[in-house]
Amino acid sequence: MRESVGLRGVGLGLGYSGRLVVDGASVSVEPASVTALVGPNGSGKSTLLRALARLHQPESGEVAFTDGTTAAGLSAKEFARKVTLLAQSRPTPNGVSVRDVVGYGRHPYRGRWRNDDPEGNAAITHAMDVTGVASMAERAVDELSGGELQRVWLATCLAQDTGVLLLDEPTTFLDLRYQVELLDLMRDLADEHGVAVGVVLHDLNQAAAVADRIALLDQGRIRATGTPVEVLQADVLSETYGIRIDVGTDPATGLLSTQPVGRHLQRPALQPS
Numbered sequence: 001m002r003e004s005v006g007l008r009g010v011g012l013g014l015g016y017s018g019r020l021v022v023d024g025a026s027v028s029v030e031p032a033s034v035t036a037l038v039g040p041n042g043s044g045k046s047t048l049l050r051a052l053a054r055l056h057q058p059e060s061g062e063v064a065f066t067d068g069t070t071a072a073g074l075s076a077k078e079f080a081r082k083v084t085l086l087a088q089s090r091p092t093p094n095g096v097s098v099r100d101v102v103g104y105g106r107h108p109y110r111g112r113w114r115n116d117d118p119e120g121n122a123a124i125t126h127a128m129d130v131t132g133v134a135s136m137a138e139r140a141v142d143e144l145s146g147g148e149l150q151r152v153w154l155a156t157c158l159a160q161d162t163g164v165l166l167l168d169e170p171t172t173f174l175d176l177r178y179q180v181e182l183l184d185l186m187r188d189l190a191d192e193h194g195v196a197v198g199v200v201l202h203d204l205n206q207a208a209a210v211a212d213r214i215a216l217l218d219q220g221r222i223r224a225t226g227t228p229v230e231v232l233q234a235d236v237l238s239e240t241y242g243i244r245i246d247v248g249t250d251p252a253t254g255l256l257s258t259q260p261v262g263r264h265l266q267r268p269a270l271q272p273s
């Protein structure tokens with residue numbers, strides 16, 4: 001098992017052109033654990049994740065590893081060996097093969113020559129296998145569907161072989177099979193490899209199913225943090241999202257289940273959790 005180290009943002013103030021959009025947020029992505037960030041559009045989830053990935057400079061507060069090392073103290077390569085981010089969107093290179101794009105994930109291990117990275121090929125092959133993109137290894141990425149491309153970028157992150165894996169809405173574009181496989185993969189990485197997974201999810205039921213801990217953002221502040229049962233409370237969710245949200249237990253799976261209730265979507269009440 002890899003060296004398990006997590007990542008924490010403490011008291012983060014984050015803004016754009018002087019406008020603060022995240023205010024005093026503390027969030028912890030612990031080793032061997034899945035932490036989900038949830039909240040309405042514009043609540044600051046992506047900005048917070050990007051700050052943890054050192055892609056957004058905090059106005060205040062600090063990002064540090066759970067062993068005490070500050071993120072800012074590492075070189076770009078050192079940081080990239082520890083943390084990777086699957087961003088919401090990335091520019092798609094023209095005419096580059098899937099295998100080569102997945103190979104980008106090895107950049108922190110490569111020097112001037114490729115044979116600086118003896119474990120590279122095995123890491124690339126493994127990443128393509130677990131994301132189901134091995135069969136398209138020689139295809140050009142600009143010819144892929146949105147979901148296929150999403151899985152290629154995920155493979156690129158996995159090839160980076162980091163202890164901290166940050167994912168921004170990774171299930172976007174994925175069909176049901178690959179959504180479920182991705183959630184399973186996150187759990188496997190946490191449980192079997194000690195990876196600290198931090199993931200932005202819109203689907204609260206997916207968050208309840210996969211996460212050990214959930215942080216609920218509301219207008220740039222952490223409104224609640226804790227286990228899914230602690231955070232996914234009907235009154236808090238309804239107020240945060242501005243719509244009635246019922247919370248119960250799915251009788252088939254025993255998992256926590258949330259149900260937004262629209263004007264035309266009245267359904268039988270969920271069994272209370």
Ligand SMILES: Nc1ncnc2c1ncn2[C@@H]1O[C@H](COP(=O)(O)OP(=O)(O)OP(=O)(O)O)[C@@H](O)[C@H]1O
Pocket residue numbers: 016021039040041042043044045046047048
């Ligand atoms: N590049 C930018 N320049 C200026 N403002 C930005 C920029 N990116 C995001 N914002 C603003 O920062 C706030 C938080 O945005 P962010 O993308 O972090 O929210 P989010 O919770 O991830 O939203 P969503 O669920 O819609 O993806 C929003 O008000 C947004 O308009």
